[in-house]
Each structure stands twice: as C-alpha cells, then as structure tokens.
Amino acid sequence: MTTLDSVRRSPNALASHYGRFDVANRLLLTGHSHQAWPDVALHGQIEAFTDASTAVDGKWDLAFAKAESLRAGFRALLDDPGGDIALGASTHDLVIRFLSTVDLPGRPRLVTSDGEFHTLRRQLARLAEEGVEVVRVAAAPVSSLAERMAAAIDDRTAAVLVSSVLFETSRIVPDLGALAAACENGGVELLVDAYHALGVVPFSVRSQGLGSAWVTGGGYKYLQLGEGNCFLRLPPHATSLRPVVTGWFAEFDELAATASGLVGYAPGGARFAGSTYDPTSNYRAVRVLEFFAAQGLTPEFLREVSQHQTGLLGSLFDALDAPPSVISLDRSAPRSAYGGFVAFTSPRAGELRRELAERGVLTDSRGDHLRFGPAPYLSDDQLEKAITTLGELV
Structure with missing residues (x-):
C-alpha cells in the first residue's frame, strides 16, 4: 500500500505507473488543472x-x-x-x-x-x-x-x-x-x-x-x-x-x-x-478508479499527501525571502484551509509562468495568481527543484 514516505522519496513510489507521461523526469506542477494519467488509462x-x-x-x-x-x-x-x-x-x-x-x-x-x-x-x-x-x-x-x-x-x-x-x-x-x-x-x-x-x-x-x-x-x-x-x-x-x-x-x-x-x-x-x-x-x-483503489489512493490519503506537498512548497518559498512586491503567498489562514494547490500572488504571474515553462517547470497562472499544483507522483526533490527555479527567476 502506498505511504506518504514512499511518495516523498526519489524515485517516487507511484511514478513508475505514469511512464507515458514521464512524470519522474518532468516537473509537472499543473496538478490542479490536469494531472497525469496512469498508464492503465490507455488500457x-x-x-x-x-x-x-x-x-x-x-x-x-x-x-x-x-x-x-x-x-x-x-x-x-x-x-x-x-x-x-x-x-x-x-x-x-x-x-x-x-x-x-x-x-x-x-x-x-x-x-x-x-x-x-x-x-x-x-x-x-x-x-x-x-x-x-x-x-x-x-x-x-x-x-x-x-x-x-x-x-x-x-x-x-x-x-x-x-x-x-x-x-x-x-x-x-x-x-x-x-x-x-x-x-x-x-x-x-x-x-x-x-x-x-x-x-x-x-x-x-x-x-x-x-x-x-x-x-x-x-x-x-x-x-x-x-x-x-x-x-x-x-x-x-x-x-x-x-x-x-x-x-x-x-x-x-x-x-x-x-x-x-x-x-x-x-x-x-x-x-x-x-x-x-x-x-x-x-x-x-x-x-x-480501479488503479486508485489498488494503490490505496483514498480521499483521506490524497489529502495527507496534498497537505504535505503544498506545505513543503510554502516553506521552501518562504526560505527564498522573495520581495513581496514581486511575489508573495497568502498566510492569513492555516494550510488546512486550502485545497490542492498553492497560489502565489504576483503582478508578473503570467511572465513567471512562461519563464518557468522555458526552464522545464510547468505551472499556470490566472490574473495575478501563479499556481503550483503538485500531484502524488512527484517527489520532494522535484518540488524543491521547482521552487529553486522560481527563486532564480525572482
């Protein structure tokens, strides 16, 4: 059965089931918009x-x-x-x-x-x-x-x-x-x-x-x-x-x-x-859905993974000490008050999204919101690489 520790490590325990999307070698932070499909989808x-x-x-x-x-x-x-x-x-x-x-x-x-x-x-x-x-x-x-x-x-x-x-x-x-x-x-x-x-x-x-x-x-x-x-x-x-x-x-x-x-x-x-x-x-x-059941990807477990991943993205971002005039993160509520993605606020959200994509980090933006959407097939190392790239741009 899949555990939080097994998805945190590299390689992520689920990544091998997503070979056609090559999730182990791609920084797909579009999970709130379009998560990768497991290979069984083709079957x-x-x-x-x-x-x-x-x-x-x-x-x-x-x-x-x-x-x-x-x-x-x-x-x-x-x-x-x-x-x-x-x-x-x-x-x-x-x-x-x-x-x-x-x-x-x-x-x-x-x-x-x-x-x-x-x-x-x-x-x-x-x-x-x-x-x-x-x-x-x-x-x-x-x-x-x-x-x-x-x-x-x-x-x-x-x-x-x-x-x-x-x-x-x-x-x-x-x-x-x-x-x-x-x-x-x-x-x-x-x-x-x-x-x-x-x-x-x-x-x-x-x-x-x-x-x-x-x-x-x-x-x-x-x-x-x-x-x-x-x-x-x-x-x-x-x-x-x-x-x-x-x-x-x-x-x-x-x-x-x-x-x-x-x-x-x-x-x-x-x-x-x-x-x-x-x-x-x-x-x-x-x-x-059958694959989710076989892997133990219940709503409760997926919430546990999501809270860890979005929390990690937030703490890594805080460590950047980025100028709030360039990019910021709402801290008015605990992580439990949020869903499955992290929404950074930036007047240059669209520009950052394009430059991240050029460097292999796929995210998306809506207005002044730059959205990072992790998924259970991403490891902690991959999330850290994504925020490091954001920091370099900032």
Whole structure:
C-alpha cells in the first residue's frame, strides 16, 4: 500500500505507473488543472475500442455498464451511497441542464460569487445580458462567504451557485451546509461545484449537510480521469423536475406513462441525460478508479499527501525571502484551509509562468495568481527543484 514516505522519496513510489507521461523526469506542477494519467488509462481506451469492434451496436450495453461503474465511483467520492448521478462530457453541459429546471421566468434571480470558474462566470454573464438578475457576492473574505450568500437570497431567487474550493486562490469555502439549509428554507436550489475538491479534499454530502443540494464536478483535474468524465449529483426532490434542455437518452428506461402528451423522462440521474456520446472516456475513468483503489489512493490519503506537498512548497518559498512586491503567498489562514494547490500572488504571474515553462517547470497562472499544483507522483526533490527555479527567476 502506498505511504506518504514512499511518495516523498526519489524515485517516487507511484511514478513508475505514469511512464507515458514521464512524470519522474518532468516537473509537472499543473496538478490542479490536469494531472497525469496512469498508464492503465490507455488500457481502458483500448478496451473501449475492443468492445466497439467486437459487439458493434451491442457495445452500448457494455458502455452503459461502464457508466454505472463510474457513477458508483462518484457516489463513493461524494460519500453519497444512494445518490442519483447524471453523467456528462463537461460540467457546462450539466449546469445548462440544471439551469433549465429552475423557475427563471418566475424567479429571475441567481446568486453566485465573483470567484467562480469560467463555466459559471461566462454563462451567467450571458444570462444577465438576457435580463436575468445575477448577484455576485465577493468571494473574500471566504470565512463569511456562505453566510453572505445566504443573506442575498430573496423570494425572487431561483438558485445559488458556488464552489466548494475557489479555483483561483485554493481557499476552501466553509459552512456550505448552513447555506444549503437557507436555500431549502427559501425554496431555492443550491448548486455546489466540487471540481477542485474531489481527489484532494475529502467531500461528504452527508457530513456537510448537503443532502438537498446539487453537486457537480469531474475527473479532469485531481482524479486523473481525463476529459469527458463529469457528473451532476441530484437531490431527492429532482425526481419531479423536467429539464427543458434534454436529449433522447433521457427516454431510456422511461417508466412513466406519457398519455398526457408531455415529454417523458427516465427515473434518477438518467432524466438529465443527453444523447449519443463517446463512451471511451468512461472506460478510461473506470480503469483509473480501479488503479486508485489498488494503490490505496483514498480521499483521506490524497489529502495527507496534498497537505504535505503544498506545505513543503510554502516553506521552501518562504526560505527564498522573495520581495513581496514581486511575489508573495497568502498566510492569513492555516494550510488546512486550502485545497490542492498553492497560489502565489504576483503582478508578473503570467511572465513567471512562461519563464518557468522555458526552464522545464510547468505551472499556470490566472490574473495575478501563479499556481503550483503538485500531484502524488512527484517527489520532494522535484518540488524543491521547482521552487529553486522560481527563486532564480525572482
């Protein structure tokens, strides 16, 4: 079983499983955006091709079985064993279907934060151009964000949309359970974006009091599942909702009679299905989830590794004694208040990112945030080399 000591050392105990991404010889600090895939991911893609070539049209029964295995994996990660899960190629696809269920004509007001990922930022901005009132609550200070969002709810509010971990700063948003209760009391839908939590910050629908909430996310980042593996967790009351944006796959397993002439929907998460899709991504995802299980890469262990790695990056950065006018690190909260990456602040973040890449250190930047995202296949020596290179540039 993988241990913290075994991933700290060189060579890292997991690195040999990522030979095609050559993680042992590359400084891949883009883990918050796109972690490397283990080699077994390719086996999943080959399996998808084999099923298609062997079964032809009969491949869909096999593909649907893979999809159900993926749903089970997401249920486990969400600590929501009985939850209904819809799958989609992107969170945007799923958020659009979610928004098509809420009563925007009757309650044309949405509450969100100004720290949301581009999926929400852009789409909500476009809805605002069409007359929907979009209230953007300041993400900082994050300690009171949930409380301030709850205070912004009124009888015209259809939904509240917020991240569990902010994508720019890595700050964990506390008290989402209280926000869920406020939304439920007001008849308002709550959508929580857990993309920057799963695989690096344990997330529990049950213990966080999010039973009445919608939860979306995917496997492109910390879960190493690659593109095309996103989900929408439905709250129990969603079984009565009818998304306006719907595809013909949502008719599969339809049990309700449609004598009324209304469009019918399948039960559970299938009511949010789209149409024909490429199942290869699901095959890949199932193989990766099996690899995680075999290696003991549980949410709790991955959090332990992440806290060590981000803590190490922070302490190494402090030792640089860099001029705050050039680059700095927020120390207003303990490391436990952050997710899986370290966000340095610099007016030259983009320039530093480009110069780091030229020297073999791959990071990314958003505005004035330079983001270092470690991953469990990187050793302590590799993290030290990355910060040393940053120090040379500074």
